[in-house]
Amino acid sequence: MKIVILGAGVIGVTSAWYLSQAGHEVVVLDRQPAPARETSFANAGEVSPGYSAPWAAPGIPLKAMKWMFQKHAPLVVGLRPDVAKLSWLARMLANCTPEAYKANKARMVRLAEYSRDCLEGLRSETGIAYDERTQGTLQLFRTEAQVEAAGKDIAVLREGGVAFEVLDAEGCRAAEPGLRAARGPIAGGLRLPGDETGDCFKFTTRLADLAAAQGVEFRWGVGVERLVVEGGRVRGAVTSEGIVTGDAVVVALGSYSPALVKGLGLDLPVYPVKGYSLTLPVVDEALAPVSTVMDETHKVAITRLGDRIRVGGLAEIAGFDLSLKAARRATLEHSLGGLFGGAGDLSRVEFWCGLRPMTPDGTPVVGRTPVPGLFLNTGHGTLGWTMAAGSGRVLADIVSGRRSEIETADLGIARYGREAGRAGTLVPARA
Missing domain, CATH: 3.50.50.60 (FAD/NAD(P)-binding domain)
Known part of the structure; x- marks a missing residue:
């Protein structure tokens, strides 16, 4: 055909x-x-089947309300009236139940795990190179509450047969030595050794x-x-x-x-959710990430791509607006500085945004x-x-x-x- x-x-x-x-x-x-x-073009660089989870989760509505008053909020909802946005948000909220979360995450992990296998096969078949690394993802928790909340994700991973490691603070530093210079507390982490990184572009x-x-x-x-x-x-x-x-x-x-x-x-329920990224050259190998570290507090991924660092994340629900906001850049720099300060050259940073097509589930x-x-x-x-x-x-x-x-x-x-x-x-x- x-x-x-x-x-x-x-x-x-x-x-x-x-x-x-x-x-x-x-x-x-x-x-x-x-x-x-x-x-x-410049997404976070993660190939993370183990971290595949719906944003619609129990507790998200309450968290979203709290985030509205935070300086470095991971989620920002534009106030401009938009029928499509309101309809999408209503559908998303309907999926914020324990039953829906479990079903949606299991479905996402199934596709994502299969996709990682397909990517591995494609790489083997073609020899394609894209600054790839196969050293896993570390979901980093700064508080004990975040550690406890990871329990539901761990249950789904275990049920799906996805490899994972629960780490204490020292285990996180052993997996990512650059974190030894991190500012602020590290309560623990969830490491997903089967995850990969690479330059999507x-x-x-x-x-x-x-x-x-x-x-x-x-x-x-x-x-x-x-x-x-x-x-x-x-x-x-x-x-x-x-x-x-x-x-x-x-x-x-x-x-x-x-x-x-x-x-x-x-009626295709897909809505644009804007994400941002920074890309900057590595200037100190000892301080740089080895693979991907997901800062759970700010929902920011810090990824190593060859001789560069990619800092990506955040969610801005504001339609098709592609303007670059200084406040979002500040959040990305705040996350990077707190975990891997001095690893990259911020004077040579590339600031970018893109529209992620999100479904409610x-x-x-x-x-x-x-x-x-x-x-x-x-x-x-x-x-x-x-x-x-x-x-x-x-x-x-x-x-x-x-x-x-x-x-x-x-x-x-x-x-x-x-x-x-x-x-x-x-x-x-x-x-």
Whole structure:
């Protein structure tokens, strides 16, 4: 089949790779001049299946209220009225129950663990290099309350067979020697030795080159306007350079996916949650992180990428605003300085932000839709890099009609019930 993929971030490119490997003709469209120029450009650098967890969790509503009055809050909710935002927040709050959290986390860990395995296989098969390290993630707790709260996550990890280590303060310093110079208390940590790190931008760019060498066609600078529907089936897309047709279309446009499919009667509950990052060169190896340290207090990840440090995180729920806020930069620098002060050169820092496409339950939407010929691979939130390879492989299996190696029935838009789509409302697109 000829497959048209909309979007060339890490999700679109991995989808293209696996669909091509499955024998399909693949065309990828993106409005940027090259791959991974938006949300995949400078994320936190974590490939963290063990840290895969929904933001919707018991206690989050109360924590969110407290965060509103903190200087270095991990979550900021914009006050500007937005119907889509309010609807998404209501759905997210509905998932803040112990039962929903357990089910959502288990589903996310399943996909993320599979994705890590797929990434390992892809790396072995192609020799692709992207400043990767396979030295785990350390979730760092500064208070005893955080240590105790980790119990529910540990239970899910144990149930899912995910390797982990519970560390005391000295164990954390042994795993990450740079923490010996950290300011403030360290109460303990949860180490996930199966996690990895790497530069998502480098990976996506190099995989796109490999895919192109295998016959995948990439068309850059092409804006997507709407989908083409003929005979009740999606047949392509109307773009800034005319109509591009195929036997099936994969929407991998991140936060911009809902607007495109809304006209087909699909209610895709994905909302942009802005994250920020700093990238700076290492100047003192002894003080720098070895792999990734997740600062649980500020929800900030500090990751080693070759001779650089990437500091990423925070969540700003403010629509499609891409402005860089000085207060968010201050929080990232505060977290870095408290744990790895002096490790990097802040005078040469690159400050960046991107829009993470979040679902209310934390799990991405991967698979077919009620509309024939239309498939989705979007809504990965903070875990796009972590889940990219597995999502691409699963999507290729579903499109190809093959049985996937993991359960996929609960990954699609159908899990949101009848409200998710009404395929009878299709309107043909005009040239």
